[in-house]
Amino acid sequence: MSHTILLDPTAELTPASRARAARPASLDGLTIGLLDISKARGNVFLDRIDALLTERGLTVKRYRKPTFTRVAPIALKQAISTECDMVIEGLAD
């Protein structure tokens, strides 16, 4: 695959590959979103996760993409990012 080269305009004090968002040290007090992308049986997986997290006293919110074939609607992404501290997504069948 071809690519474009860009020259770094910064002081190069951070790695060229962007780091993933930092993981929380603990889940205590966080709101966790569960995103069902509408793949078959994704709900079974997420129901179990929901039960396990709820057992531990964590706040869980459920979300669902209309279809796995397209990216999530903007309103759904905004809802998750404003209502949750982290999100777990069920990807495969």
Place this chain on the structure above:
Amino acid sequence: MNALPDGLIVFAKRDCPTCVMVAPVLRDLAGRAELTVYSQDDPTFPEGVANVIDDSGLEQSFRQNIEIVPTLIRIEGGREIGRTYGWDRDDWRALSGSNTLGEGLPASRPGCGSKSLEPGVAEDLAFRFGPVRLAARQIEISDLEDAAESCFDRGWSDGLPVVPPTPARVLRMLQGTSRQPGEVIGLVPPDLVPCTVEKVAINAVLAGCKPEYLPVVLAAVEAALIDEFCMHGLLCTTMFGSPLVLVNGPIAKAIGMNSGVNALGQGNRANATIGRALQLVIRNVGGGKPGGIDRSTLGNPGKYTFCFAEDESDDLWEPLSVERGFAHGTSTVTLFPGEGVQGIVDQKSRSPESLARSFAACLRTVDHPKLAMAGDAMLVVSPDHCRVFFAAGWSKARLRLELEKLLLTPGRDLIVGAGGIDEGVPASLADSLVPKFRPGGLLIVRAGGKAGLFSAIIAGWAASGQTGSVPVSKEITP
């Protein structure tokens, strides 16, 4: 990369009618001498010549500095001893030593431009094969990504779109200065990172500058690094200020800067991108970002960009640069820690005395009407207001002198608590006449469109002077 072999060398392309015309000559030459043809666009051209080298990557064309095709070169003992370009029968015969070459062809015909000089190609070849080595880290962006979006994602933007800094664009930008890319121009706050000409050029690309703006950007960055300007403090203050770049001298007109209609506003590429490039250097090289070291409570729109030229269309008033000790005709930048723009509306004064009183009344509001000797100010006088002073023979220096007198205030009116307002100067100044500005703290420049009896105040940082920031100037050099 191999050097050219001995013998006759021809650079050609099928897309050139002159090259096509001389194809029989090349077949003829191939039978008489050691001939190597470098074909720029089609390794099957010219047909019937055995020794054709595919130069569609254009490396040899670049290295041999080919400008025109066909170009005929003679190499002996590894050295070039002659070169001709286009078709010139006498030259080709002399260089090849074949007196019967090209019978039946016209005596001469111009060639075509080399593919290595096509727009965009030349800079790319210079990046890959040229002598200028760029030191900046190369970041690969997949073609599945949008390069402009990648720049946002990596935090290189002030919030507006930036031009992706490709090597070709950066090399083109560097052609705007005679300075070497690796030259370190200083330590950029807040991280105090050594900043090279190359890094400034990359940020000038991001900002949307043309190469001919680069000397102005470099001077602006150098000025910002002068200790008296206190760039670190200006960045980290909770107050409003940010570097305003004022340009004086012939370069302003040469690069098309605006000192006229809407001079403090949008719409002129040089004004907009030079000020922005300085901000991006502070952000990207220095690491100064809002919410990080930049702690401004409210900021101001000039933190995207704030740059304009002084109106020097006549010599009725001295330009700011001359007042600050530079010779007439010298191009300079002056950095001022500017806040926003405060308009002065006076459509009735026709005498300099009345208009000066208006200016003074408005200038009192810098920082706070009861504060003094705190923030500097830049007074921007429009052409319609200038005419009032010109008609009465007032120089810029005279206006400043009159304003300084008008801005002396009895301390009892300014001290804390006076007028029922707790803010104010210390009570110890109650019996003094207090000047509004510190000595040298009022700068006067000319700018604006020819219609409108309005001028403007750009307030400075309330920590002006030796305790904070002093305006600085720097000559712009090529």
